[in-house]
Amino acid sequence: MTPAVTEPVWAVLAEATRRLEAAGVLSARHDAEVLLGFVTHTDRKTLDRQLGLAAGELAAYRELVSRRELREPLQYITGRAAFRYLELDVGPGVFVPRPETEVMAGAAVDELKRLLTEGVRHPVAVDLCTGSAAVALAMASEAPGSRVTGVELSAEAASYARRNAADLVEIRQGDIADAVDDLAGQVHVVSANPPYIPFTAWETVAPEARGYDPELALWSDGDGLDAIRVVSDVAARLLVDGGLVLCEHADVQGESAPGVFAAAGDWATVRDNPDLAGRPRFVTARRAPRELSHSSGTAGTIAP
Secondary structure, three states: OOOOEEEEHHHHHHHHHHHHHHOOOOOHHHHHHHHHHHHHOOOHHHHHHOOEEEHHHHHHHHHHHHHHHOOOOHHHHHOEEEEOOEEEEOOOOOOOOOHHHHHHHHHHHHHHHHHHHOOOOOOEEEEEOOOOOHHHHHHHHHOOOOEEEEEEOOHHHHHHHHHHHOOOEEEEEOOOOOOOHHHOOOEEEEEEOOOOEEHHHHHHOOHHHHHHOOHHHHEEOOOOOHHHHHHHHHHHHHEEEEEEEEEEOOHHHOOHHHHHHHHHOOEEEEEEEEOOOOOEEEEEEEEOOOOOOHHHOOOOOEEO
8 A cells, every 4th residue: 555645845845945944054965865765765856856855754754854953964864975986884873984095096096097007017005094995995996906905993883994995905903003013114005094183173173073973083182283294204104205195184284284295205296286175185205214214314396
């Protein structure tokens, strides 16, 4: 027996959109449509073909809208997050990958593709602070033949990473400071999206992040550069001479984050790079030849 239709779709979406707008959700209509598609198992593009919702669907939908009103991330509610060409499992305990990180992932993929084209049969990549394994999996899936390892300190996040990575990426749970020491001097690409938000910036962080994303993935003591300094040190140990490091940072760290690498004495061609919105977002640098780096006693320079 077909459930009785109670509410037309257009009215349900209008109500949900109003509620989410009032709660401060910037993408209110989009989120209302995604949640309705999730409840009805319907693609967003075909929602308008539905005449209405059954009573059970309407109750379930309003419950999900209430969760989103409280600024619970949309991805936690649906359990899925899009990243480049991927659909990832996410949920409480793992950082939700952001579109801002996609450009950095693309640059890492491009480097691996270049190496493969130049005859490196199995270039090695390491993704530090891998979270859901979004960047690691992008590298492994878009540059087939690469050997990719993701490192994550949180047990909860590592479980999501393993689920997403399947057999494409090796996931190691541990501290990025020493979890991949066995790969020292063998790695061609190191990527990282470390915690970089100082506690003093708490008020500027979106409620979805500060209320739901794991603290371990967000906050850094002092100036917000502590974890970035660790990334610089670890990547310098891991990379072959000429290898590439890519490290995400806050948009207000467009000078200070590259400065960490420039001051380390291990890096050449330190450069900052913008995200999709044109904001400063990630550092790239090449591993200087070891006989020339610290022995020279000079810091690297930041390229324009």
